[in-house]
Amino acid sequence: MGKIIRNNKDLGEAIRLARKTMDLRQIDVAQKASVRQALVSELENGATTAKLGTVIRVLAALDMDLSTVPRRKVKFDPTEY
Amino acid sequence: MGKIIRNNKDLGEAIRLARKTMDLRQIDVAQKASVRQALVSELENGATTAKLGTVIRVLAALDMDLSTVPRRKVKFDPTEY
DNA sequence: AATTTATATACTCTTCATCGTATAATGTCA
């Protein structure tokens, strides 16, 4: 389903992918989220560690939510089968 | 599954619930996440808008991850049936 | 009730995210 976010790089990838998928420009996302185009660029390139509120607003502009999920250390646990 | 985080209050609830479930004190979580006990308190009470990095570290201390999820505006869509 | 333990609040200081703005770099297309 969603993408696990453990660092700025993960976040940047998620944002860029969603934006491209929706065929939007950085300026479009920026305006929707009330931030600068420059900031969207920085976020996508993992160049800044954003504030939670900012992340939430940018993701919302891309029709995404942030969610907590139980941590999974392994991708596949054979004992489950 | 996880809990949608759209504001500080959502985050605070998620953190406190997870901490109680694991039977930990704020100081325990704080040390694991390398933050002050005071900050954990503030987060749980939604009294501060944290930085993403901080949120990730605190959630990790509680065996949780942050994830992006497609936004669902409605809980139940009758046209799906 | 008194003592210990846990949580909440307070205050100054430092660091850093974001702004506004401008411009450089890169990409796109006629």
Add this chain to the structure above:
DNA sequence: TGACATTATACGATGAAGAGTATATAAATT
């Protein structure tokens, strides 16, 4: 190639997050 659109980078200013530390409540235990 040239014009236009998009993205990346720069820089000073500002505001807010988090630290350290201390203390005030509140909760629990004896």
